[in-house]
Amino acid sequence: MVNYQSHEVMLEILGKVQPYQVEIIRTGRHCHIDGGLYRGAIVTPDHVGFEVTVFEDTEIVRQFEFDANMSSAELTAEIASLKAYVDRIKEEEG
Numbered sequence: 001m002v003n004y005q006s007h008e009v010m011l012e013i014l015g016k017v018q019p020y021q022v023e024i025i026r027t028g029r030h031c032h033i034d035g036g037l038y039r040g041a042i043v044t045p046d047h048v049g050f051e052v053t054v055f056e057d058t059e060i061v062r063q064f065e066f067d068a069n070m071s072s073a074e075l076t077a078e079i080a081s082l083k084a085y086v087d088r089i090k091e092e093e094g
Helices: 007-026 072-093
Strands: 030-038 047-056 059-067
Touching: 007 030, 007 047, 007 059, 007 072, 059 072
Parallel strands: none
Antiparallel strands: 030 047, 047 059
16 A cells, blocks of 8 residues: 655655746746645545746656655655756856
8 A cells, every 4th residue: 555645745755846836937937836635536535736937938858756755765866856956057057
């Protein structure tokens, strides 16, 4: 059985991710955070999940996924990957 992160943990992750959305937008790229509370079936509990999608014009250039079935280490690594991406594009803007 898959263990899901609590709503509180996932909302905390969302709070850590949202400032990166602002930084991405400041570089002139479009960035959407899409997700929410997903209603589970009989064997799947309700859970929170979201993804960060970065666009240049209308083309998707990067996506980062944050799902409640990911481990704490995976979620932390995905945040680190998003941060590294933001640092790189900010550096490119110079």
